Amino acid sequence: MKRIKLNILLNSDFSEKKVLIKGWVRTKRNSKTFSFLEINDGSTLKNIQVIADDKLENYSDIKKITISSGISIIGKIVKSLGKGQKFEIIASNIEIISLALETYPLQKKRHSDEFLRTIAHLRPRTNKYGAVFRIRSELYFAIHKFYRDRGFKYLSSPIITSSDCEGAGEMFKITTFDPYFTAQKNGLDIKNDFFGQETNLTVSGQLCAEMFAMALGDVYTFGPTFRAENSNTTRHVAEFWMLEPEMAFCDLNQNMDHGEELIKYLTNYVTEHCNEDLALFTKFVDKNLSKTIEIIINSTYERITYSEAIEIINKSGKKFKHIIQWGKDLQSEHEKFLADDYFKKPVFITNYPREIKPFYMRLNSDNKTVAAMDLLVPRIGEIIGGSQREERLNVLEKQMSKNKLSREKYWWYLDSRRFGSVPHSGFGMGFERFLMLITGINNIRDVIPFPRTPGSIDF
Ligand code: 4AD
Ligand code: MG
Numbered sequence: 001m002k003r004i005k006l007n008i009l010l011n012s013d014f015s016e017k018k019v020l021i022k023g024w025v026r027t028k029r030n031s032k033t034f035s036f037l038e039i040n041d042g043s044t045l046k047n048i049q050v051i052a053d054d055k056l057e058n059y060s061d062i063k064k065i066t067i068s069s070g071i072s073i074i075g076k077i078v079k080s081l082g083k084g085q086k087f088e089i090i091a092s093n094i095e096i097i098s099l100a101l102e103t104y105p106l107q108k109k110r111h112s113d114e115f116l117r118t119i120a121h122l123r124p125r126t127n128k129y130g131a132v133f134r135i136r137s138e139l140y141f142a143i144h145k146f147y148r149d150r151g152f153k154y155l156s157s158p159i160i161t162s163s164d165c166e167g168a169g170e171m172f173k174i175t176t177f178d179p180y181f182t183a184q185k186n187g188l189d190i191k192n193d194f195f196g197q198e199t200n201l202t203v204s205g206q207l208c209a210e211m212f213a214m215a216l217g218d219v220y221t222f223g224p225t226f227r228a229e230n231s232n233t234t235r236h237v238a239e240f241w242m243l244e245p246e247m248a249f250c251d252l253n254q255n256m257d258h259g260e261e262l263i264k265y266l267t268n269y270v271t272e273h274c275n276e277d278l279a280l281f282t283k284f285v286d287k288n289l290s291k292t293i294e295i296i297i298n299s300t301y302e303r304i305t306y307s308e309a310i311e312i313i314n315k316s317g318k319k320f321k322h323i324i325q326w327g328k329d330l331q332s333e334h335e336k337f338l339a340d341d342y343f344k345k346p347v348f349i350t351n352y353p354r355e356i357k358p359f360y361m362r363l364n365s366d367n368k369t370v371a372a373m374d375l376l377v378p379r380i381g382e383i384i385g386g387s388q389r390e391e392r393l394n395v396l397e398k399q400m401s402k403n404k405l406s407r408e409k410y411w412w413y414l415d416s417r418r419f420g421s422v423p424h425s426g427f428g429m430g431f432e433r434f435l436m437l438i439t440g441i442n443n444i445r446d447v448i449p450f451p452r453t454p455g456s457i458d459f
Helices: 059-063 113-118 127-149 206-216 252-273 275-285 289-298 306-315 332-342 393-402 411-418 431-439
Strands: 018-030 034-040 048-053 070-079 087-098 199-201 218-226 239-248 302-305 347-353 369-377 381-388 424-430
Touching: 018 087, 034 059, 034 070, 048 059, 059 087, 127 218, 127 252, 127 275, 127 431, 199 218, 206 218, 206 239, 206 411, 206 424, 239 252, 239 431, 252 275, 252 289, 252 347, 252 369, 252 381, 252 424, 252 431, 275 289, 275 431, 289 431, 302 306, 306 332, 306 347, 306 369, 332 347, 332 369, 332 381, 369 424, 381 431, 393 411, 424 431
Parallel strands: 048 087, 302 347
Antiparallel strands: 018 034, 018 070, 034 048, 070 087, 218 239, 239 424, 347 369, 369 381, 381 424
C-alpha cells in the first residue's frame, strides 16, 4: 500500500477509503475503550485524528504511546463530526515505529520563542515553526519561478572568495592553517595556505553576477552570504540568504520597478499558495499582518532621495536616539520612522552620499551622491539594498583608489568595464527579512533554520 501525505488526504475526499499514513503523535487522549491520536506528518499544518479501539491487537501499547512517537496507520477515512476537522481515520492497524522518550520537551502547546531557540533542532515540529519553514520552502520555488518567467538566468556565485564586495571588512576568513597552533604561527606564509592568498566567505554574490549580466543579460544569484558584523540585533545574522538580480541595460528607476514587482509578486505568491500557514500568523503572531500584506501588494511604493529623507526626519519633530545630518547613514530608528510612521508603506530611498556607500555604485553628476537605492518596509526597515553600477572605467578606478581597493586584484572586475561596458543595475534582497515581513515575526533568528549570531552556534 502506498503512503498518502496529509496535505493531499485532507484536501480531497477519501471518505470510506482505506489509506496508509505515517507521522508523529501530536496529542493523545485515552478513554475506556478508545484512544484518540492527533497525527501530523509535516506536509501541512493540519493534524488528522486517529481513532484506535481496544480491538487492535497492540492496543495496550497504543494506550501507552508518547507524544512525538513515530507511527504508521492503516485505516478507513470517515467524515468527522468534531469541530475543526473534516475527516478522521478509524485505524485497523497501527505500527509504532519508534516510541519517543517521555522527556520530549514539546509536551505542552505553547512555548516562548526564546525557549524554542534553545531547541532549534526540535522547533520545526511546532505548528508555528512548521508553518515558517513550509513558507520558506515555497518561497524558494516562487523566486525561481518569478525569474524564470522573466527570462533571467540563474547563477550560483561562489561562497568562497577573495573579494570584499561591500568593502566593510566584515568577512569570515577561510584557511587551512591552524590559527590556534601558535607555536608555528610565526612561520606561516599565506602563499602556502590553500588558495595562496587571503580568502573569505562571500558577503555578496554581486561582483560575479555583474560579470554574468554582461554575458547573459539578466541574471540572479541566490545563496548563503556571510557577515562578520558584531551586531546583535533582531535583524542581523552572520549567515543569511540573499537574492541578487543583476540586469544589463537597466538604470536606477528600472531597478526600483523590478524590486517593487518582486516584493509584490512574492507576497502575493504566499497569500495564494500558503494560505493555511499564513493564517496562523495573521491569527496568532501579528494582528496587523493582513493589513501590512494588503499595503505591500496594493500600494505604490514611495520614492524619495536621501536628502529628502534627512529633511523629513529632521522636520518631524520626533526625538531620535541618533541625530541625523546630511552625510550620515540612516539608523534603523530613522528607517522605521519613514516606513512605519511617515509614509506607512514601503519607500525607496535613493541617491545616498558617496562616502557611505560601496565603491561600485554609479557616481551622480553632482559628484556627491551615488545612484543607490534602499527599500525600507514597515516593521523591518531595509529589505533591499542596491544601485545602478558605475560602468565608466575611469570613474570606477577613481572610486576604487578612494576605497583603497587594488586595481590589480580586481583586474577581472575592471575587464567588464573594458570590454563592452553598459549601464547595469541590481540589488540584494535579504531573504530572511522578507520572511519576517510576510510572517509578522519580529526576530530574524526565528525565520532561519539554525541561526548564526555572535557567540551562538550550537547547532
Ligand atoms: O545592502 P546590502 O549589504 O547589499 C549588498 O550586499 C549588495 N552587494 C547587494 C547587491 O546590490 N547585489 O545587503 C542587501 C540586503 C539588505 O538590504 C538586507 O535585507 C540583507 O541583505 N542583509 C542582511 N540580512 C540578514 N542579516 C544580515 N547581517 C544582513 N546584511 C544584509
Ligand atoms: Mg544595505
